[in-house]
Amino acid sequence: MSLLVVGSIAFDAVTSPFGSRDRMLGGSAVHFSLAASFFTDVRVAGPVGDDFGDEELAVLHERGVNTDDIEHVEGGQTFFWRGRYEYDLNTAHTEDTQLGVFGDFSPKLSSASTEAETVFLANIQPDLQREVRGLCTGAGLVGLDSMNLWIETARDSLVKTIGGVDLVFMNDAEIRQLTEEPNLVAAARKVLDMGPRAIVAKQGEYGAALVTADRFFALPAYPLETVRDPTGAGDSFAGGFLGHLASQGDGAGEDEGVLRRAMTYGSVLASYNVEDFGTERVRALTREEIDGRFEEFLDITAIEGVPMR
């Protein structure tokens, strides 16, 4: 099945204790697309400027991502973000943000995109997310990400947008902030009450939890000894998650087993993403490596029947 992502396509400058990059391909929609491309057909939509060229497109094409709905805005500049991580790596310190062509973004989608069965609304202004949701008349399953900025500046719109999607991917701190409920389980249940079928609470180095009406599932993060650049981890997670879901056909979003495998593929993709700067590691990734780490997740979470080594 076809999977559409609408969100930011960007250039990132990142400094972490393990090095720095002045300008590299990034953005939510890019990290999502590359991760999802290992599982299903992916289409990416979002605006870019004159500084976005064949080299960047090639990264997406190498992974088979359809870029027909990337909108080139003449005379514009691609979204740019500069950030820095300290040793704890949990917090990104933003040093510069230049919206560029993203400032006037109004989504235009081809019919191939509006017919996509699975859609991911990456973290953009919630009014825009709702507009995209409305255009996607073929979508049977829609996921959404958001952030503290929109909780603080556009809460009502965000709640309305959440009411129209099936899956919410948010950091656990943001789920608490949105609901003003310090207990994560209680907070996730309040988000479920807004309409979605499942909440994925991303917990950074602690992993992620999946909350549905009557079930709870939690998965640790893969135990990496070195994280070089956490940028895009959440989008890679969502890409692995929705990529797997889209590959499982109709009704996959209602199957607890499929959702849990999707959580695991999401965690696998996020773990590879953070191993190197930007898209460097995921670009070089193979399906065999993904499946290998999936098996490792079975091992590191098994209470009973621990495989011998």
Next chain:
Amino acid sequence: MSLLVVGSIAFDAVTSPFGSRDRMLGGSAVHFSLAASFFTDVRVAGPVGDDFGDEELAVLHERGVNTDDIEHVEGGQTFFWRGRYEYDLNTAHTEDTQLGVFGDFSPKLSSASTEAETVFLANIQPDLQREVRGLCTGAGLVGLDSMNLWIETARDSLVKTIGGVDLVFMNDAEIRQLTEEPNLVAAARKVLDMGPRAIVAKQGEYGAALVTADRFFALPAYPLETVRDPTGAGDSFAGGFLGHLASQGDGAGEDEGVLRRAMTYGSVLASYNVEDFGTERVRALTREEIDGRFEEFLDITAIEGVPMR
């Protein structure tokens, strides 16, 4: 097999968003003993004052805990702690600490205690922990807890003490602080280099991780919607963990499967402990409830073969 715990026996005053208690039985050794008592024979050692009487002893005796090595210091006052939790419940705000008889504590152990096969050195000054370790000539498996205070004021002694035990239970933040290594997996490996066979990194609401030389296991916390009093959660965890281990006979500490079941029993006991103030919930607990929540942990962590409901 017999399990000995040496640590604080206390009166606690706790205020949380869910209520308050002026004076209730507490202390590391008490929380540990009650949790462990569901699995094996438990002996508790530590000093108390004149204010500690039959009512408090009865709580331990009801659960079959041997109190022969509780030392009554004439004219003394039992260790007292007053703390407060805000809505996030992750941080205890200490309002008062009165060491009382704990200020001059010098461990004296009966021969029944020095012959215990499994020993837990609850969070006390590391010189004292090492002294107890030296007395326990029959111990085949020794676990230890510690805290930021000792990392800051007695680091060398703590490292030396860690070198003489098999299992270390510490908060993940403390493991990072002790090793000055922000990455938890790398930090835990540095603690393994000090001598122990396994590190249990307690992660509060995120659960706990078990790090050994060649394996990694992580378990989420049980998804409670209401936590009334987190005091003693770590000690209840260690009690469930070492209680199960002690019940499995010689060599259990080297069996990855037993260690992972121990992690799960620890998490079960910690989850019950925080459901109500002080020892209230664990005192009323049954083995059937423990086994029921153990089964729930199998469900909330299963990636494959999710049980139908």
